[in-house]
Amino acid sequence: MPLLSSMYLRLRLRNMYQGTKSNSQRFVSKSTTQSSESKVNGVSSEGITSADNVQKPQRYTKMRTKTAALGGKNLVEHVYHILEQVKWGPAAEAALDNLNCTLGVYHGNQILKRLQDHTVARGFFYWLKRQPGFKHDEHSYTTMVGILGRARQFNAINSLLDEMVEDGSFPNVVTYNRMIHSYGRANYLDEALNVFYQMQEAGCEPDRVTYCTLIDIHAKAGFLDVALNMYRRMQEAGLSPDTFTYSVIINCLGKAGHLDTSYQLFSEMIAQGCTPNLVTYNIMIALQAKARNYPCALRLYRDMQTAGFEPDKVTYSIVMEVLGHCGYLEEAEGMFTEMKQRNWVPDEPVYGLLVDLWGKAGEVDKARGWYQAMIQAGVRPNVPTCNSLLSAFLRVHRFSDAYDVLQSMPSLGLNPSLQTYTLLLSCCTDTQYLSNMGVCCELMAISGHPAHAFLKSMPAAGPDGQNVREHANSFLDLMHSEDRESKRGLVDAVVDFLHKTGLKEEASSVWEVAAQKNVYPDVVREKSSLYWLINLHVMSDGTAITALARTLAWFRRQILMSGAVPMRIDIVTGWGRRSRVTGSSLVRQSVKEMLNIFEFPFYTESGNTGCFVGCGESLNTWLLHPYVERMHLL
Template sequence: MAKKQPDFKHDDYTYTTMLGSLGRAKQFGAINKLLNEMVREGVRPNTVTYNRLIHSYGRANYLKEAMNVFNQMQSLDASLTLRTSYSARWLIRDVLLTVTYNIMIDLHAKARNYQSALKLYRDMQSAGFKPDKVTYSIVMVVLGHCGYLEEAEGVFAKMEEENWVPDEPVYGLLVDLWGKLVTWRRRGIRRCLVLGTFLRVNKISEASELLQNMLALGLRPLQTYTLLLSCCTDGRSKLDMGFCGQLMARTGHPAHMFLLKMPSAGPDGQNVRSHANSFLDLMHSEDRESKRGLVDAVVDFLHKSGLKEEAGSVWEVAAQKNVFPDALREKSRSYWLINLHVMSEGTAVTALSRTLAWFRKQMLVSGCSPARIDIVTGWGRRSRVTGTSMVRQAVEELLNVFGSPFFTESGNSGCFVGCGEALNRWLVQSYVERMHLL
């Protein structure tokens, strides 16, 4: 209809608009006919025209055709640079053609042709085209998928150096990459979360396959073994425990041999303490949080498996090595705080029992008594979590069974308080030394 209007002639804008519409409809035969007509009418495709074509082919997964258009566009740029001024040439190169490279890099990234995407990025720079914020964002994603996470951080730093102001999506992307960086640098944390999800919903084959992929990537993290041990502890049946045990063995982590070779507790528990001491020395290069998580899982497992003497001895070694640095501290003179809120149920009960036994020993040796002891379960007026704390319930049950003088203060049900002469009379009782065996 437009052609029939007097004194009207299609230009590059109307042709480009029509080509874009045909591309969205995947009418590539009609696109070729229209391109031929465009050439016959003497209308030269511009950068936007080529970008529409590249995008259309790319969305249809015709990457070969998209590359052909891209190469044609580069030839167009070469001819244009011979006939334009210096400033106009750089406008085309640094602004318009950068968009084209962005489209091509993005298409290859979405098709998971990551190496091709990175090659285009390098070609882009070699040809003198400057990346923009979009380019950097796409390349960061590609590098992240390839596992080149430090390089991705370098791209972000380069982006800032060139005064590109990161917006919210870029920061979101960076946070995601940092999450992946933690996964690789700290040996598989995100994959551990997925593994845990599979185990909780009883997707055994998926969990096994994911673990195998992690091992193939060289990921044998302490966190993975900790997770598997916790799942084994919480297993609802012997089948669950058996499967988790098989996965634990497949990790090849030293923690598994530590558990397998755990000796039966001797009369004074020294053999278990020596075994635990050697293992924690072996784990000296692990960060404190990873060691804390493993010890928590080990003590909880031993306690719930009925090996309570062994659980107590492992806890004592961990306490001496400051694996739980905030578990016990003196707030002021003779006023002590036992902090259990970062522990699992079995570990919390073991830690509390052995810590109260330590107070008893100190009283008998020195004659000095604590004026007050607060037992914090992390459940009370400062807790933002609704529901019931299993740790708090376990602590309350233990204290009640042994008739302790601990009580909860008004408004803080998660903190048990013992003080004064009643506390001291109770602490010297002989059963305080053996509470962890209940």
Template sequence: MVSLRCVPNLVTYNIMIALQAKATNYQSALKLYSDIKNAGFQPDKKLFFEEMKRKNWVPDEPVYGHLVDLWGKAGNADKARIWFQAMLDAGLCPNVPTCNSLLSAFLRAHRFPDAYEVLQSMLALGLQPSLQTYTLLLSCCTDTRTHGDMMFCGELMTITGHAAHAFLVSMPAAGLDGQNVRDHASNFMDLMHSEDRESKRGLVDAVIDFLHKSGLKAEASSVWEVASQRNVYPDALREKSSCYWLINLYVMSDGTAVTALSRTLAWIDIVTGWGRRSRVTGTSLVRQSVQELLHIFGFRFFTENGNSGCFVGRGEALSRWLLQSYVERMHLL
């Protein structure tokens, strides 16, 4: 803009400061704030709280909420709590996203008693924990390293009273074909139809990750199938051309990515070996080596259509093999 002699206005500066702050480039955000003054602009009340106080502006709920969120994401849960309390002292009522910001700060620091106080404050203020609230707690539960912390997270999830908790604790054990879990997940998706896609994606990702890391891999796979069919992960799996598939794993947690990849591979025939016109004959030492390697991996790929050099795997047998722990470690390499 500057090189084209287009002078940035206050709106442009605000956008740039917000982006730098979101990217945690706080020094760059402060530099832009100085540039505003040097350019002759008067910062508006979206920028800094101290500047607002000096100009006798009255902070509102969004301003306090941004400060709580800013300090929480910066890893300073105590500062976030100070601004949260200042909001209450000013006679303002925080909304659910602001409470979630403070809750997230305490959960990242594994300060569960403080997280408990935040949840109790929400309920005392008449605020209903949201889908994002439960997602934060479930993700924290998955990442905890001690049984005590996991139990505490479980108590916090129960306190929310959210429908997502009822869905998770009533999850049936996967049957032979997983249809009972798919039905359970589908009914829950119907219940959550009014939630925005990003919120549903966040919860489904947390649920699959939790199930997978808890050893309930068949249940995780069935939930993924329903989520994929419901387009919770839009464009996550696409057939770009014949025999050329694209799966986008970067928007998923590790457990969800492994589950998604395993199920996708199970839907597609996997062929290893060589073709009929290959100069390598089907009875060569190469074939023997490939067969021995597959045997070491524990899966019996079978030959098809008389081509002794081609080994094929498909269906549920392939799916079960792909979910073996030693195979999973190879998926994302």
């Protein structure tokens, strides 16, 4: 095994069993102590007389330490394995009582740290607290705060803190940091900041971890200004960033779109003598890769190796993706091989990536090969991977292979998702003559997704379209917990489908409901007073036409109702969702045609041919034409 991999494993093991190697003797288990003594020393404990005791005090102490440490380790393992398998309840409690031994706070905390389930952890924590002579300290309270925080049990944390103080222990900087982290991760940023101020009032100085956590959570929530402000305050407090902090900030800046600044900071850290670690390099590579600066990403990858770091699983995954997106698919496969040679066990997403890459490259048989390799390796495919393969077959019209994939999903325990349905539906409208329609409809029926029932039971639009709106409304309610991207994908496919099959009124009603339900939050925006943006660039062409028609009609109604006349409207089409060739956009083309037919007074600004601008008196006059209300029927 290569050096770094085995080091990694050792580290993992050390973390897993952290503490069990330490020489604690706080608790004594009568039964285990005795058996350990006889095993380890080769003499029964009865053989040790009080005379030995007096004569050889040193040896005795040493021996006791050793045996107690072994007993402690065993007991920690033993108790942990009991608790790992149970739900908290009378049975678990009885099992602990039956152990009939005393756990000290140190070992109690070692066990607590490893418990994942917060109900078990809590039960154990209070069981410990009830043991005669037991007293929790700031460490065990802090551990419990962390566990509750991970489970977002904020009320429980607050009562625990009260108890802690009553019990005579006080929160320290680690306790506060864990609270800040917990609140931040649950997106309660105000509460996180509150803790930050409270700790200082309580006389606890924030440390580097405090600032680092605050920077991270604020940047992730999109408050880069607050994050950078915290960075400044950290430096003002005399805390210089370490490798960890630099990595966090570099990641934050990069993710917030300040790629150059993040790179500058990377250079700065090196200039400051702060050595980037593997994670820092992984972050840098991923940031450049996401920005499609592939040569830069690959250069960083080489720098990383020059600096003496062997790639880890994360590195391999990122670099494989970069190579794949550059079109170097064989090289990506080479990475996979290297990764395996270095004893990293490929997981589902890595196989999934290769399936997806080959599928997108149109090499469906390669894609299927990786899919089969995954199954042979005993890795169960997930729904997105099936979707990748399915999509690959659909794109090259291999419908019987697509059918096989779809058919196999339930037997793998996988339910077709909203995305599965979306790509089947998109396939219906993919060709000019809708020639895929029949076979795709069959596949859609097989998927058994609720979206199919929704589409099949779509009523013909009544005079005001209210029936369609209600129908769409209840379907979107059903899809409530799906994330917005997925909902947007499906609505896009549905509206496009309805539009292209001539059901324009229905398409419009579905669009309106989706817009009302905030599925498209960024479509209409007032950039500044009376200056509006209509952003169509994430839509397929049918949806873009429908959305534009209904939005312009909305402006007309606004004028008639309130007299508020927009001074300028920018219609942004971008490159369009379906366009695969830079510069040619179906959305742009369709939108332009529509605007021309209705004689919308637009111009394009130099350098941005994807943006149609209407403004001034001509726009106002145009918006008042009655046909604006019926454009969507074209």
